Amino acid sequence: MRPGEEPTAELDPRYSVAGAAPTDWSEARERLESAEVYWLSTVRPDGRPHVTPLLSVWLDDALHFCTGPQERKARNLAANPNCVLTTGHNALGEGLDLVVEGAALPVTAGTALRRVAAGYEAKYGSEWHFEVRDGAFAGPGGRALVFGVRPVTVFGFRKGAYSQTRWRF
Template sequence: MREPEGVLDARYSSPGARARDWAEAERLLTGAGLFWLSTVRPDGRPHVTPLIAVWQDGALHFSTGPGERKERNLAGNPHVVLTTGTDSWTRGYDLTVEGEAVRVADDGRLRELAAAWEAKYGPSWHYEVADGHFHHGPGRALVFAVRPRKVLGFGKGEPFSQTTWTWDG
């Protein structure tokens, strides 16, 4: 994946603000502990839920149980937004990642992701991998990858800023 150039939107930025580098946004995505996933229900209403996610190889990865609301929503509409940041207006940086959730079912890839989950979130998030799923205790989970099509970054506090990164396709 090519590294996109950040474009500052002066309409939503303080004088003197600068566009952030993509490498800085990637560091924030890698380190973020909590994300909010927005999906669309079959009747068009939004559904938003908190979850954990791992940034790896140019994509955000999350998991969900078969039959959960978000999994059912994704079956009908794979377009999602994942959001992370802080709950402060005067400090921090928020990111929204827009893209399409694609199921990851290759056991080799899932083992790599399971190791990344545990490295980031600790032994409570240890997964076994079999038959295209994460397994944890009696349950199993589907894993999805979201490659960004568009990312918005919001700098809070002076200077306020809005940076946009986009990818082709």
């Protein structure tokens, strides 16, 4: 897919009520941009799953997050970059849950890191201010590696009038 090009939405009728329509990518992207909390799923070296909440910023058609180099998620991603990020509305009868599949790739270029840092501060406030040093974030908690996940596949689960949409990139 080329930058700025939108993926095609495919409705899965097996998990959708009669008459449901696929969710527009523009709505899903807006939810990915505005969500406050995301859940990252990675795989431990022994194959067991690891899930943790984190903050994320949508920038340049990817979700970006940071983590300390010794944290479990960073160690998992060093061995296997494939991951899933989820976000949504924690209610059964309303909202849109999103599942983003892709590979978490390190972001180390100064210009890109400064843009992600500015995105964190704009979205989450001044307490999430990061300096950029030596290919990573530097903040009160120490050094933080930055990763970007460009979606390969995204699933959208609409609740209320239930539907499942898949977008492939």
